Amino acid sequence: MSIMRRIFRWLDVRIGAGEIIEKELTGYLLPPNINIWYSMGSILLFLFALQVVTGMLLLVYYVPDADKAFTSVTAIMNRVPFGWLIRLCHVIGSNMMVLILFFHMLSVLFMGSYKKPRELNWLSGFILFLLVMSLTLTGYLLPWSQLSFWATTVTTNSVGVIPFVGQYLVEFLRGGVLVGPPTLGRFFALHVAVLPAAVALMVGVHLFLLKRVGISAPPFGCAETKNTWQGESYRYEAHPGGIPFFPDYLLQDLTSIAVCMACFFALLFFDPSIFFPKDAFIPADQFRTPEHIKPEWYFLANYQTLKLFPSEIIGLAVQGVAILFLALLPFIDRGAERHPLKRPLFLLLSIGGIMVWIGLSIWGHYS
Amino acid sequence: MGVDDRRKFLAYCLGGIAAVAAAGIIYPLFRYLSPLSSQLESSKVTIPEGAVREGEANFFQYAGSAAVLVHHPGGALVALSAVCTHMGCIVQWQKDRQEFFCPCHGGRYTSDGAVISGPPPRPLPKLPFAVANGIITVG
Amino acid sequence: MILSPGKRTLEKLILTCTFLFMTACPVVAADTAGNVCVQCHGTLPGRLGEPVAQWRGSIHAANGIFCNGCHGGDPNDSANAMSPARGFLGVPKENAIPAFCGRCHVGVLQSYQASAHATAQGKEKPHCVTCHSNHHVVKASLDLINEKSCGRCHSYDVARQIKEAMAGVETRIGMTEQRIATFKGKGTDTSRLEQRLFAGRNRFHSLAHVVDVNLITKNTAEINAELDAIDGALEDFSKLEGKKKIIGAAAIVIVLAAAALLAMYRRTYD
Numbered sequence: 001m002s003i004m005r006r007i008f009r010w011l012d013v014r015i016g017a018g019e020i021i022e023k024e025l026t027g028y029l030l031p032p033n034i035n036i037w038y039s040m041g042s043i044l045l046f047l048f049a050l051q052v053v054t055g056m057l058l059l060v061y062y063v064p065d066a067d068k069a070f071t072s073v074t075a076i077m078n079r080v081p082f083g084w085l086i087r088l089c090h091v092i093g094s095n096m097m098v099l100i101l102f103f104h105m106l107s108v109l110f111m112g113s114y115k116k117p118r119e120l121n122w123l124s125g126f127i128l129f130l131l132v133m134s135l136t137l138t139g140y141l142l143p144w145s146q147l148s149f150w151a152t153t154v155t156t157n158s159v160g161v162i163p164f165v166g167q168y169l170v171e172f173l174r175g176g177v178l179v180g181p182p183t184l185g186r187f188f189a190l191h192v193a194v195l196p197a198a199v200a201l202m203v204g205v206h207l208f209l210l211k212r213v214g215i216s217a218p219p220f221g222c223a224e225t226k227n228t229w230q231g232e233s234y235r236y237e238a239h240p241g242g243i244p245f246f247p248d249y250l251l252q253d254l255t256s257i258a259v260c261m262a263c264f265f266a267l268l269f270f271d272p273s274i275f276f277p278k279d280a281f282i283p284a285d286q287f288r289t290p291e292h293i294k295p296e297w298y299f300l301a302n303y304q305t306l307k308l309f310p311s312e313i314i315g316l317a318v319q320g321v322a323i324l325f326l327a328l329l330p331f332i333d334r335g336a337e338r339h340p341l342k343r344p345l346f347l348l349l350s351i352g353g354i355m356v357w358i359g360l361s362i363w364g365h366y367s
Numbered sequence: 368m369g370v371d372d373r374r375k376f377l378a379y380c381l382g383g384i385a386a387v388a389a390a391g392i393i394y395p396l397f398r399y400l401s402p403l404s405s406q407l408e409s410s411k412v413t414i415p416e417g418a419v420r421e422g423e424a425n426f427f428q429y430a431g432s433a434a435v436l437v438h439h440p441g442g443a444l445v446a447l448s449a450v451c452t453h454m455g456c457i458v459q460w461q462k463d464r465q466e467f468f469c470p471c472h473g474g475r476y477t478s479d480g481a482v483i484s485g486p487p488p489r490p491l492p493k494l495p496f497a498v499a500n501g502i503i504t505v506g
Numbered sequence: 507m508i509l510s511p512g513k514r515t516l517e518k519l520i521l522t523c524t525f526l527f528m529t530a531c532p533v534v535a536a537d538t539a540g541n542v543c544v545q546c547h548g549t550l551p552g553r554l555g556e557p558v559a560q561w562r563g564s565i566h567a568a569n570g571i572f573c574n575g576c577h578g579g580d581p582n583d584s585a586n587a588m589s590p591a592r593g594f595l596g597v598p599k600e601n602a603i604p605a606f607c608g609r610c611h612v613g614v615l616q617s618y619q620a621s622a623h624a625t626a627q628g629k630e631k632p633h634c635v636t637c638h639s640n641h642h643v644v645k646a647s648l649d650l651i652n653e654k655s656c657g658r659c660h661s662y663d664v665a666r667q668i669k670e671a672m673a674g675v676e677t678r679i680g681m682t683e684q685r686i687a688t689f690k691g692k693g694t695d696t697s698r699l700e701q702r703l704f705a706g707r708n709r710f711h712s713l714a715h716v717v718d719v720n721l722i723t724k725n726t727a728e729i730n731a732e733l734d735a736i737d738g739a740l741e742d743f744s745k746l747e748g749k750k751k752i753i754g755a756a757a758i759v760i761v762l763a764a765a766a767l768l769a770m771y772r773r774t775y776d
Contacts (some may be wrong), residue, residue, distance in 0.1 A: 059398065078695040080403065081396035243775075251772035258765035262758050269754020273692045281693050287570070370774050377771045384764045393756065432698065455701020456708055470613035471708045486610075 008033075025246035031217035031239045034249065037107035040100055042253035043232060043260050045203070047097045052196060062063040062142070064188040066181035069144035070283040088268050091275055095138055096264055098298045109329075109350060113216040117229055117331040121213065124206045127328045133197050136296065138191040147277060149284035150293050152187070153179045153266055160313040180285065225339035235255060278303030294365065301357045304364030411506035414500060419444070424460035424467075424478075429505055433457045434494055435467075436503065437478050444492040446505050447480045453487045467491065508708045518567040542584040543573040562640035576606065576681050603633040610743070613712035632659060646711055648676050671722045672714060678733050679707050695744055699736050 009015040021025050030038070061080055063072040076083035105125070107115050116124035141152045156173045160166040175182030214237030219225040227233060243249060267274055279290045302319055309315035324331065333346065341348050410430050419425040419438040425496070426435050426449055433449035449467075451458050456471035466483065467476040475483040480491030496505040540543040548558040561567050567574065574581045579594035581587065588594045598606040604624065609617025611634075618624050623632045637650050648669055658663040682703055690696045710729045713721055 057396075060400065074695050077693050081398040081401070083399060084693070085395055086399060245562065248772060248775045251768050251775075255765050255768040258761045258768060261761040262765065265754055265761065267756045269751055269757065272750075276691075276693060278691045281690055374771065374774050377767055377774070381764065381767050382772065384760060384767070388764075389758060391760075432702070439658075450701060454704050455698075456705040458728045468612075470712065471705070472615070475611045506576075 004149040008127070008340045021246075025250075026244050028245040029239045030215055030245055030249050032242050033218050033221045034215075034243065035218055035220070036220075036252070036256065037103070037111070038080065038249075039253045040104035040107060040257035043100050044097065044104060046257050047100065047260075048199065048203070050093050051090060051097065054086050055192065055196070057086045058090060059192065060192055063141070066144060066183060066184050066284075069142060069184065073145075074281075084272075085268075088272055092264060094139065094259070095275055095296070095298075096267075097132060098136065100260070101132060102298075105129065106354075107330070110340045111216070111218050111220075112227075112340070112343070114230065114330045115227055115333070115336075115338060116330065117213055117235075118209075118216060121206065121209045122330045123327065124202055124209060128199060128202045128206060129140055130323075131195055131202060133298075135191060135195045136201070136298075138187040140197065141179075141187045142191060142295070143280065144184065144277040146282040146284055146288070146290050147293065148280075149179060149286065150279075150290055151295060152183065154293070155295075156183075156305065157362065158312065158316060161316055163313070209249050219338040219340075225337065227338060246259035297361065299367070300362075300364035301360035304360040304367065307364075307367070312358040388398075390506070392498045409486065411504055414503045414505070417504055419503075422462060422465065424462075426460075427505075429494065430441075434505065436496070436505065439478060442498070444498065444503065445479055446496040446503075447491040448494060449491070451487055452489040452491065453485070492501075526705075537546065540573075541572055542587050543577075543579070543581050546584065546587075547573075557641040560639075564641060565645045566643060575610075598674055600633070603635055604759050607634045612751070613708065614715050617712050617715035621715055623715075623717060630659075648672060667719045668722060669718060671709075671719050671726070675710060675726055675733075678730070679703065679710075682733055682736055682740070685737075689740065689743050699739055700737055702732065706736075721743045 006016065058076065061072055061076050061083065063069060077085050078084070108122065108125070137152075137155060141148045144271070156170055156179065159173060160170040162169060171177060173183075173186075174180070175186050216237065217239065229237075237350070275296070277292075279293065282290075294300065305319055306312060306315040308316065335343065337343050383393055412429050412434075413428055414425065414427065414436060419436050421438050421442070422434050422440045424432060424437045426457055428434070429448075434447040435447050437445045437447065438462075440443070447467075449457050451469040451471065452469055453469065453474050456469050458467040458469045458474075458476065460466075461468050465478050467478070467480070468474070469476075469485065469487070472486050474485030474487040476487065476491055480493060482490055494505055496503055498504075538548075544558055547555055548554065557573075558744055561573070565755070566572075572581060574593075577595050577597075578592070579587050579589070580592040583592070586592050588596070592712075603620055608618075618634075626632075637655060651665050651669040653662045653665075656662050664747070686696045686703065688701050690700075706729050710725060714723050
């Protein structure tokens with residue numbers, strides 16, 4: 001132990017490590033009434049790291065060539081020792097990430113944490129959400145299966161309903177009139193380079209904002225739940241007498257990550273093909289449209305919405321408006337009250353919205 | 368038991384779990400990244416050189432499926448997979464035509480495995496082989 | 507909403523395909539685009555148009571075998587589609603049917619030629635179409651051997667014996683096929699096994715066309731050995747799955763233990 005102390009001292013006298021620890025870890029105080037929902041961000045960070053690591057490992061054997069992509073993925077799943085484990089981690093990790101992202105956003109929504117002065121936190125988080133969705137979409141094409149090919153055909157096609165520029169945009173996205181080898185090239189570049197870099201950057205921004213503005217206190221268990229900040233001047237929201245991030249809340253974060261991993265392993269080992277329909281293991285064939293292609297569970301509501309409207313452009317516009325509304329929520333909902341039970345209109349709308357989303361997803365699944 | 372003792376105990380337990388977890392990560396990772404060739408057992412089949420006469424083909428089992436060794440008139444040897452690339456039937460050797468022929472859908476290949484006609488999408492894959500001291504080793 | 511594949515071009519189909527259409531697209535949707543045989547004959551009434559509709563439900567259509575696969579001609583050039591210079595053969599004469607189908611189904615033709623069906627005296631010999639029909643030819647099954655069909659020409663006795671001799675192997679083939687499909691649906695690379703099963707099944711079915719009970723019985727042992735080998739490989743996959751589950755259970759226990767310990771550790775700071 002003393003050798004560790006000496007290394008620490010060596011560092012401390014040179015770069016002031018102790019000061020950093022005091023300021024960022026042990027002295028970084030969180031609200032005393034903090035709850036488990038505050039650990040969603042840490043889980044997401046962990047899952048993102050897992051995606052990066054497993055993604056890099058998949059790159060060792062994956063070949064981004066329309067002729068070889070499917071065979072290389074089949075080889076990873078069957079011939080490469082533990083290739084199945086790496087790939088399943090990546091697939092289940094992506095689904096888990098979307099799920100936890102939903103939880104993270106819902107907790108922020110219900111605790112009113114997006115309200116001023118945290119508009120930018122919400123906005124950067126929302127951009128992260130869109131980036132993660134783009135990652136799942138681009139990653140879907142890479143195995144070059146029937147599922148990949150036709151799902152990408154359909155999703156890129158929906159851009160075509162945008163007036164005037166739609167058709168050109170579709171071609172631009174695909175790198176050709178139809179989904180084909182050029183599409184794989186650009187989706188591969190987006191998936192392994194552009195989007196992960198963008199996510200890393202936005203995570204940096206998101207965390208910077210979190211540290212700069214200070215963490216919000218949950219509106220539960222205290223008498224005053226109204227927002228006190230009036231916009232007069234910059235103020236770091238400190239929580240004197242709160243619980244330290246290290247070691248207290250870090251242990252909570254780690255506990256949450258471990259529980260999350262238990263669910264992760266349960267899926268991975270006991271229902272490994274949960275996210276794979278049959279078409280995921282049939283090589284892409286542009287001359288054969290599969291009978292039933294459904295999008296991933298998190299796009300089912302969008303899918304069903306598109307089916308409900310008589311014209312595609314209306315269906316797409318409705319979704320665009322909904323996304324824009326959510327992105328700009330902190331600028332629209334400007335009330336000072338943060339406790340959900342004291343915001344009946346908000347509660348009604350958000351629970352209604354979630355119900356509609358779940359309902360549409362179930363409907364989409366069984367339709 | 369005081370708080371310090373309890374922490375110490377829990378830390379040891381967690382350290383143990385961390386060690387198991389690390390092993391559980393490092394072992395698959397090492398296997399995943401190890402060279403593939405050393406892991407796939409290379410099966411070898413040996414055939415005496417005299418067993419295949421000129422103009423004939425000798426069928427044998429190789430790596431769990433059918434393979435064939437052709438002795439061209441003139442002496443050249445070639446080892447091929449005998450599995451038709453169309454649907455997987457076993458091709459037949461037609462000595463009079465010096466061709467391979469698939470009885471399932473009529474695919475035809477040259478004695479080198481190239482497609483002549485019929486539905487096969489690809490030539491018959493060639494197998495590596497070596498001849499030494501009158502023994503042909505495929506694989 | 508069902509798309510009518512014949513009326514849409516490939517490009518148009520894919521460009522207009524949305525999630526809305528996706529759910530209802532038939533299996534072979536884009537195939538017939540640009541095929542002039544299908545485009546023309548598909549719209550014709552009666553005898554000239556019927557084959558297209560019949561073919562659509564056939565195993566040939568499902569496997570991408572078009573009109574020209576059997577009848578020759580050029581499906582890309584409407585002016586010369588039926589020109590003999592482009593290899594157009596038209597309708598075969600009845601006695602030429604076995605050779606017509608036998609261009610692809612070589613092994614079956616060989617067996618058929620050795621059969622009592624082919625060597626029968628008289629004008630009306632049964633041929634491929636007699637049992638398999640023509641354009642609506644479907645995946646062969648034992649159902650093709652039935653009293654009604656065989657009884658058109660002779661007593662059902664021998665046919666029944668053949669059917670009974672084949673039944674055991676047929677059932678096994680069907681079950682193995684199912685098991686392979688299950689593993690394939692889970693991402694297991696079954697291409698090797700699919701090929702072996704196809705080859706074995708094909709050999710067995712080809713031989714059946716000799717319509718000789720003894721030959722079928724003799725061949726049963728051989729095909730059963732092949733099926734044993736395939737089932738053995740599938741059994742290995744099952745065992746591997748079992749092993750993965752044990753590892754998985756251990757992994758879950760470990761992370762849950764970690765979660766419990768971490769939670770306890772945290773409580774020491776309360």
